[in-house]
Amino acid sequence: MPGISRRTLLGGAASLTAAVGVGAVTSAPARALGASSVGTADAAALWAEYAADPYRHPQIPYVGRAGAFGGARELPRPEVVASALDFGADPEGAADATPAIQAALDAAAEAGGGAVLLPAGHYRIDGLLHIGADGVVLRGEGSGATVIEATRHLTDLVGPYGSRYGGDKSSWSWGGGLIWLCPKDRWQSLTDAIRARDWPFEGWTGNVRDAFEPLTALGPATRGDWTVPVADTSGLAEGDRVLLRLSDDADHTLLAHLSGEVPGTADYDWASCTKLTSYVPHEWPCRLAAVDHDAGTVTLDRPLPLDARPEWEPQLTTLVRPLLGAGVEGLTLRCPEVPISQHLLNPGFNGVALQCAWDCWVDDVEVTHADNGFLLVAAKGCTLRRTTVSGRDSHHPYACREGSHDNLVEDFTIRAATSGSPNASLHGINVEGLSSHNVWSRGTMEMGTFDSHRGSPFANVRTEIVVNNNGAHGGDATAGPLFGARFTHWNVTVTNGRAGMIRIDELAPYSATVAISEVEEFGQIDEPDFPGELHTRLESYGTPSAADPVNLFEAQRELDPPA
Template sequence: MAVVASVATGAATTGTAHASAVRPARPIQDATLWREFTASPLTHPQIPFVGRAGYRAGSGLPRRGGRDLVIDVVRDHGARPDGSADAAAAINRAIAAAGERGGGTVTIPAGTYRIDDVIRIGHSDVVVRGAGSGATTLYATRSLTELIGVYGSRYGGDKSSWSWAGGLIWLCPKDRWASLTDAIRAREWPFEGWTGNRRDAWRTLAVPAPARRGDRTVTVADARNLRPGRLVLLRLADHTGHTLLQHMAGDGAGARAYAWADKTKLTSYVPYEWPVRVAGVRGRRITLERPLPLDLRPEWDPRLTTLVTPLTGSGVEGLTLEAAEKPQAPHLLDQGINGLAFQCAYDCWADDVTVRHVDNGFGLIGASACTLRRTKVEGRGAHHPYYCREGSHDNLVEDFTIAARTTPAPAGTQLHGINVEGLSSYNVWSRGRMETGTFDSHRGMPFANVRTDITVNNDGVHGGDASAGPLFGARFTHWNIRVTNERAGLMKIDGLAPYGATVGINEVREFGQIDVPDFPGDLHARLEAYGSPATVRPANLYEAQRGVRLR
C-alpha cells in the first residue's frame, strides 16, 4: 500500500479555534515529530494515525435535507413547545415512526419541551433535529434511576453505573437497549459493548492471517461471509503471558516487567473488540475502511466476527438538553441526570448540541466512528463532561466546550473532564475550550489517542481503580495544548505515557494531583516544543493527518 503524506500544513495558528494570541518567541516550523510521522504515518512508534477518526472516516457530516421523510413532533404528534406537558412520548413516537419506515428526520421546532422519559433513538438512519441549540430546549425532569432503576457495578461495591453510562437522549440499537435495561431492572449488571451483556453474542466470520499494525488489507482463509460495506468486529484475545496488553503498551521492557495478572478490571476488558467496515473483497484479500490498530498474531486468536446489530447513520442536531437543576451527587453515586449517550453506535453524530446541569455530558460507550461536533457542557458542574469507555474507538470530538461551573462544587464530588478508558483507542479531541476539567486518562490503559489544539484550565482530577491498570498505553499524543493555570498533571505526559508524545505545550509545573509512571525504565516518550505551543506546525495534528492519503 502506498502512502502519500501532505506536508502543506500552514502556519501554527491557521484554522485554530482557540490559538494563543502571544507572538511566538521562536520561528514557526514543522515539528521534527511531524516530519518523522509523514515518513511512516501508519507505523510511527509514538504518534498514532487518527486521520480517519469520526463519522464516515472523517469525511464530514451529512448535509441537511437529504432524507425524504420528515416528521414534525408538533404538527404530526402533538408535542407542546411551551413546556406545559410531557413531550417525550410524542418525540419517541415520531422517532419510532421514522425508524420503522427506514429512516428520516424528526424535527423539533423552536420552543421548550418537557420530557419525563428517555428520548430513545434505536433505529438507524434517524436524525433528530431541533431549530438550533439556542432555540430548541428539551427540559428533563427525571433521572435514569427514577426511569429505569438502580444500576450497580459489575465489579461490585456500592457505586452507581449511571456515573458513567446512559443518557436522557440515548442512541443505542433498539434490541440492545432493551437487553441492557432488562438486565439493569433484573440487577444483572451487564457488559455494555458490541457482543452483548455476557460478551457471547458473536460468531466467527473469517480468520485473518498474521498482519501488522497499519495494514489495511488482510488475508483470510475463507471470505464467503464478507462483503463490501459489511460491519465486522476484529476480536483479539490475550495470551496467558499478557502479550496483547504488552503490545498495547508498546512492547517495551517496561511493559514486559509490568505486573498484569492482578489487574483484574483491566483483564476483564479483553478481548479487544474493534468494529470496522469492509471496504473491499478480492478473493481472500480483504480491504478494511481503516488501518489495523494492532498487530494480528496467532497467539491472540484473531478473528473477524459478527456483532450486535449496530445503530448507524443516526444523529442529534440543533438542541439543548437541560435538566432540572439539582446539586451534583457525591462521587460515583450519580443518579443518571445524563446528557447524550452513544452506545453500540457506528457512524453516528451530534452537532450543535448543548447539555446543561447534568451529571455526565456526552458518553461514548462501546461506540465507534462517531463525531461530536460543536458540543458544549455547561451549568452547575458535571462529573464526566465527556467520557469514552467500554472499548470505544475511532471517534472524533471537535469544537467542544466545557464551560466553568455556575455553582460551587459540593463536598465529596469530583470533576474529571475529557475521559478515556477501557482499552479505548484512536479517538481524537480537537479544537476545544475547557474552562474547567482535565485530560482524564482514567486507567484501563487507553492507547493511541490524540488531544490536539485545546485550551484548558487544568483544575480537574483523573479517576480509575488500581485494578484497572495503567493510565496510558502506547502512542498517546498531546499536540498544541495551552494550559492556562500552568498545572502539569495529565498535560505533559512524557514522564508517564510509554511511547507517547507531548508536542507544543506551554511551561507547566507539578501541583495538585501528581502521578508517577506505571511502567519502569525508559518510556521511549518524546517531548518537543516545550514552552512554545505557538511555534508548532502543524497546529492541529488531526487536521494535518486528514491530508495523509492512503491508497
C-alpha cells in the same frame, strides 16, 4: 531519534493506587519536571518524520479517519419526515412532551429513517428519549432556540443501576442518557435487566460476546497494514462490517503490546488487573474496503491498530449489529440545577449517550447541569461536533469508554461551573477501557483535565485545545495502566500552568507531547505505571504557537490512504 526521554522515577515502582475522590489540585507542592526530557526537534520536524511513514510511527497514531463516515467534513442532512408538534408536543413546556417526541421518533423509524423536527421552544420531558433505529435524527432549530427541560433522572425513570463490579456504585455514573442512542434490541434488553435488577449481566454495554460467530482467521500482520491475509474469504464481501478480535495469552503479551512493550511491561502485574483483563479479547470493529478472493486478503477501511500475531489467535468475526446513521442536532438539553451527588453515586441526570453506535453524530447540542454530558460507550466512528457542557459541575463532561474506537469530538466547549460540590470528582475529556484512535480537536475547557481513566486506552489524540487544567483523573487499580502506547497531545495551551495528564512524556509509553505550554506538576501527581525507558517525545515545549501543523488531526485528514 531526537527527543527520546527517560522517565525520572519518583520513588521507584509504579503506583497502582486508585485516583478517585481527589481534592483540589493545588493541595500538593509543585514539582519540577525533568529538563532533560526536552527534545532537539520541533513540531514541524516531527510532523515531517511522521508523514514519511504515517501508519507505523512509534509515538503518533494515525487518526485521520476518526469520526462518522471516515471523518467526513459534511454530515448527512436527512429530510424531515415528522414534526413532534404533529404528535402533540407542547413547545411552551406546560405538558410532558416525552410521549409526543418519542412517538415522532418511532414514526420516523417506521418510515425507514429521516429527521424528526423539534421546532424552537421549551419542551418539558418527564421521561427519556430513545433513538434505536437506523437513520433517525432528532433535529431542533439550534441549541439557542430549541430547549428540552428534563425533570427526572435515570434512576427514577429506569431504576437503580448497580455496578457489575459490586459495591454500591451507580452505573449511571458512566452510562445511559436522557437522550439515548442505542440499537433497539440492545437498549430494551439492557433497560429490562436494570428494571428487574438482574445485574450484573452479560452485555451491559451491548456487546454480548457469545453472539459473535467466527468468519476467518487473520494474519499474521503488522500494525499499520491496510491489506492483511486471511485464511478464508468465502464468507466475506466488500462493505461488510466485521469485528477484529485478539485474544491475550497466559503471559499477557497482548496487554504488553498495547503499552508499546517497553521494558517495564515485562514485570507489570497484569494478572491483578481483573477489570482490565475482563476487556479482552480486544475487539475492534472495522469495515472491509475490499476483498481479494484470489490473493486471500482483505483491505480494511483504516490501518490495522495493532499487530496480529498468531499467539493472539487473530480472527474476524461477525459483529452485533450497531445503530447506524442516527443523530441529534440543534438543541439544548437542560437538567435541573440540583447539587451533584457524591462521587460514583450519580442518579443519572445524563445528557446524550451513544452506545453500540457507528457512523452516528451529535451536532450543535448543549447539555446543562448534567451528571454526565456526552457518553460514548462501545461506540465506533461517531462524531460530536459543536457540543457544549455547561452549568453546574459534571462528573464526566465527556466520556469515551468500553472499547470505543475512532470517534471524533471537535469544536467542543466545557464551561466553567456555575456551582459545584466538594464530594464530586470532575474529570473532563475521559478515555478508558482499551478505547483507541479517538480524537478531541479544537476545544475550549474552562475546567477539567485530559482524563485517562485507566484500562490501558491507547493511540488517542488531543489537539488544538485551550484548557484550565483543574480536574482529576480516575480509575482504580484493577483497571490497570493509565496509558497504553501512542497518546499524542499536540498544540495545547494550559492556562493555569499545571502539567498533570497533559505533559505526559514522563508518564505515558511511546507518547508524544508537542507544542504545549510550559507547565509544572502540582496537585494530583502520578508515577509511571512502567519503570524504565518509555521512548517518549517532547518537542516544541513551552510554545503552542510553534505547532506546525496547527492541528494534528486536520493534517492527518489530508493524507491520502495507500493505493
